[in-house]
Amino acid sequence: MADNAAAGARGGFRGGFGGRGRGGRPRGRGRGRGRGRGKEAEKEWVPVTKLGRLVRDGKIRSLEEIYLFSLPIKEYEIIDFFIGSQLKDEVLKIMPVQKQTRAGQRTRFKAFVAIGDSNGHIGLGVKCSKEVATAIRGAIILAKLSVVPVRRGYWGNKIGKPHTVPCKVTGKCGSVLVRLIPAPRGTGIVSAPVPKKLLNMAGIEDCYTSARGSTGTLGNFAKATYTAIGKTYAYLTPDLWKEMPLATAPYHEYADYLAKNHRVVGTGLQ
Amino acid sequence: MLGALAALDAGVSDVEETETESTIFADTSTCAMDLEGSMGMLVPLSFPQKQKAPKNTKELFEDDDVAVECLLCKLEFKMESEQKMFLKHLFTDHRLVIGDVNQVASLKSYVKFWKARFQSGPLEEFCSVMKMDTTPDGKYSKDEVYFMLSDILPEDKQLREGLQRKRLNVILERQKFEREDMTYSQDCLFCRKKLEGTRADALEHLAEYHNFNLGRSDNLVFIDELLEQIHLRLQNLRCLFCNNQFYEKRALSEHMRKKQHKCINPEHTEMDKYFIVNYLEIGKSWKEVEEEQDGPLGPEDESWSDWCDDEAESPLVCLFCDHQSKHLHALNCHSQVQHNGFTLDNLNLSFYLQVKLVNYIRRQVYLNACPVCNESFDCKSSLDEHLLSSQHYTVPDVSLFDQPQFFFPTYENDAVLSQLEDANDGVEVPVVPE
Numbered sequence: 001m002a003d004n005a006a007a008g009a010r011g012g013f014r015g016g017f018g019g020r021g022r023g024g025r026p027r028g029r030g031r032g033r034g035r036g037r038g039k040e041a042e043k044e045w046v047p048v049t050k051l052g053r054l055v056r057d058g059k060i061r062s063l064e065e066i067y068l069f070s071l072p073i074k075e076y077e078i079i080d081f082f083i084g085s086q087l088k089d090e091v092l093k094i095m096p097v098q099k100q101t102r103a104g105q106r107t108r109f110k111a112f113v114a115i116g117d118s119n120g121h122i123g124l125g126v127k128c129s130k131e132v133a134t135a136i137r138g139a140i141i142l143a144k145l146s147v148v149p150v151r152r153g154y155w156g157n158k159i160g161k162p163h164t165v166p167c168k169v170t171g172k173c174g175s176v177l178v179r180l181i182p183a184p185r186g187t188g189i190v191s192a193p194v195p196k197k198l199l200n201m202a203g204i205e206d207c208y209t210s211a212r213g214s215t216g217t218l219g220n221f222a223k224a225t226y227t228a229i230g231k232t233y234a235y236l237t238p239d240l241w242k243e244m245p246l247a248t249a250p251y252h253e254y255a256d257y258l259a260k261n262h263r264v265v266g267t268g269l270q
Numbered sequence: 271m272l273g274a275l276a277a278l279d280a281g282v283s284d285v286e287e288t289e290t291e292s293t294i295f296a297d298t299s300t301c302a303m304d305l306e307g308s309m310g311m312l313v314p315l316s317f318p319q320k321q322k323a324p325k326n327t328k329e330l331f332e333d334d335d336v337a338v339e340c341l342l343c344k345l346e347f348k349m350e351s352e353q354k355m356f357l358k359h360l361f362t363d364h365r366l367v368i369g370d371v372n373q374v375a376s377l378k379s380y381v382k383f384w385k386a387r388f389q390s391g392p393l394e395e396f397c398s399v400m401k402m403d404t405t406p407d408g409k410y411s412k413d414e415v416y417f418m419l420s421d422i423l424p425e426d427k428q429l430r431e432g433l434q435r436k437r438l439n440v441i442l443e444r445q446k447f448e449r450e451d452m453t454y455s456q457d458c459l460f461c462r463k464k465l466e467g468t469r470a471d472a473l474e475h476l477a478e479y480h481n482f483n484l485g486r487s488d489n490l491v492f493i494d495e496l497l498e499q500i501h502l503r504l505q506n507l508r509c510l511f512c513n514n515q516f517y518e519k520r521a522l523s524e525h526m527r528k529k530q531h532k533c534i535n536p537e538h539t540e541m542d543k544y545f546i547v548n549y550l551e552i553g554k555s556w557k558e559v560e561e562e563q564d565g566p567l568g569p570e571d572e573s574w575s576d577w578c579d580d581e582a583e584s585p586l587v588c589l590f591c592d593h594q595s596k597h598l599h600a601l602n603c604h605s606q607v608q609h610n611g612f613t614l615d616n617l618n619l620s621f622y623l624q625v626k627l628v629n630y631i632r633r634q635v636y637l638n639a640c641p642v643c644n645e646s647f648d649c650k651s652s653l654d655e656h657l658l659s660s661q662h663y664t665v666p667d668v669s670l671f672d673q674p675q676f677f678f679p680t681y682e683n684d685a686v687l688s689q690l691e692d693a694n695d696g697v698e699v700p701v702v703p704e
Contacts, residue, residue: 096438107551128571133486153703166703182701184677190687210692219574237703
């Protein structure tokens with residue numbers, strides 16, 4: 001943490017009040033620093049899944065390779081490794097929720113977080129905790145795990161970068177049905193505020209939406225939009241009809257590498 | 271009882287809403303004045319939205335500092351600044367005590383509610399009765415009756431919890447603003463640097479460069495006020511942690527460095543109001559919340575359905591007048607009645623044509639021109655008259671609105687466009703995937 005770093009660099013003069021002391025961790029308040037955007041000292045990532053190990057050792061070149069084989073991503077560091085620096089998270093809502101426990105009613109904070117790089121990736125996460133910061137942090141991790149690729153297309157002519165959804169896609173969550181409809185360049189995103197935020201973070205510039213159901217349930221509204229955005233790669237458009245040669249999955253390709261570097265984790269029995 | 275609470279809600283929000291929403295069109299006409307009513311609209315128009323949250327703890331409590339009539343008589347007291355007087359009056363003149371009064375989130379709403387309730391029955395019905403052997407002034411007198419209004423009564427408990435939750439939501443609103451606001455600008459407490467950006471950035475600077483940890487910005491609220499308070503203490507050369515007074519700035523800074531007093535003392539309760547965890551539940555301070563286990567994760571913890579906000583949905587504005595509705599169906603009913611049978615329902619047009627139609631009509635109405643015959647009028651009422659008399663409350667000729675410029679929304683946050691029905695599924699869409 002920065003405290004240790006401060007202890008190391010005590011030489012430099014850094015302005016008037018109190019130099020870099022050997023700050024202890026005060027109890028109660030002051031639990032760690034403000035939420036730093038990537039400035040927190042990175043602890044060494046020890047992957048626990050096969051995919052994690054392949055990613056850390058650089059055997060996988062891009063996130064898209066993982067999506068190509070629909071491999072489940074169980075470690076959020078994998079996402080961080082590829083697109084961590086471009087990802088921006090946004091807290092959609094913090095709300096108090098009541099939980100019934102044996103000791104009576106418990107109020108907790110629930111954080112709804114969306115994460116995206118405005119260039120083809122979007123994720124949603126929700127987490128409950130008794131402190132706001134913990135809930136947000138947990139939700140961000142879950143959002144990273146749920147990141148999906150977003151396919152975009154051009155309206156009419158293939159000039160510049162793709163800017164709209166490639167076809168009409170529909171997503172449903174609860175009673176809310178969200179339909180994303182392609183729009184010409186310059187239209188912007190025509191929708192309610194919540195899907196608008198998500199579509200922006202996904203990197204879609206122009207889109208019409210058509211929403212049905214109880215759109216007052218903003219949680220379901222957001223989830224339905226996310227589902228719809230995720231379907232852009234699920235839809236088989238005519239240009240994808242061409243037959244492609246079968247590629248080998250990373251687990252298969254690097255099976256020897258994985259076996260060679262596989263360390264049996266001891267159970268602690270002497 | 272819930273009805274009473276709802277009525278109280280309406281009463282409470284009266285005070286909060288200082289800006290009333292004037293008619294939609296009046297507002298947009300003021301903001302669109304710069305366009306000079308020309309055909310080439312460069313800036314899209316928008317319907318106004320409202321928002322408000324207290325800026326600091328003073329404003330939060332100011333809201334409550336309204337003169338309210340006493341529970342049992344006509345005397346008025348200000349609920350915040352004259353609270354002690356009010357409680358004393360209750361005790362000496364009415365022999366009534368409010369249990370745990372400092373845990374009531376909004377004394378104003380609480381008193382208003384109970385004043386209304388007390389009309390419907392004797393005090394004994396709502397309060398616990400106590401017998402003491404003294405009068406309020408301390409003189410001995412056998413078996414004097416006193417009343418206590420506390421949360422033993424389920425109705426009272428529910429009221430208190432409701433008020434607490436309301437206040438928590440107000441606090442969270444303020445925190446949301448503080449989290450997203452990019453225009454924060456303050457001088458650093460310790461160095462000469464100007465802290466700009468978000469409040470989280472400011473706190474990060476303090477932690478990284480001056481080893482001053484206030485905690486994660488997500489756990490804090492009213493950060494401006496908090497930093498100001500700290501600044502004042504430091505200026506008065508008082509140690510933050512142990513309250514020692516120093517006579518020289520250097521002595522203070524050395525002391526804070528050596529003794530590691532560069533943080534907030536957890537025992538200082540006046541700092542509690544800056545940490546959100548203290549607003550979580552009635553009477554529970556952060557110490558108790560910290561000791562609580564988080565418990566096993568239930569299915570409700572991961573559900574998205576409990577985030578409901580019925581007010582967040584922007585209402586749909588009628589194409590021809592100021593009427594607002596929540597859903598397209600209701601809006602169509604309105605225009606069928608008020609606008610001579612016009613409806614957006616069952617038009618048998620593709621989605622794109624419907625979008626263009628709406629944008630076209632909006633544009634024409636804004637310019638006080640008829641959508642069907644394009645005749646121009648000098649004010650809205652003459653346009654309305656014309657539409658009614660010439661029976662032009664109909665869908666105009668397709669060629670009039672099937673123009674590419676009507677792909678773009680006339681009003682930026684036009685909710686009608688997001689509720690149009692998209693019936694045709696396999697219609698030709700000129701899109702090329704990447």
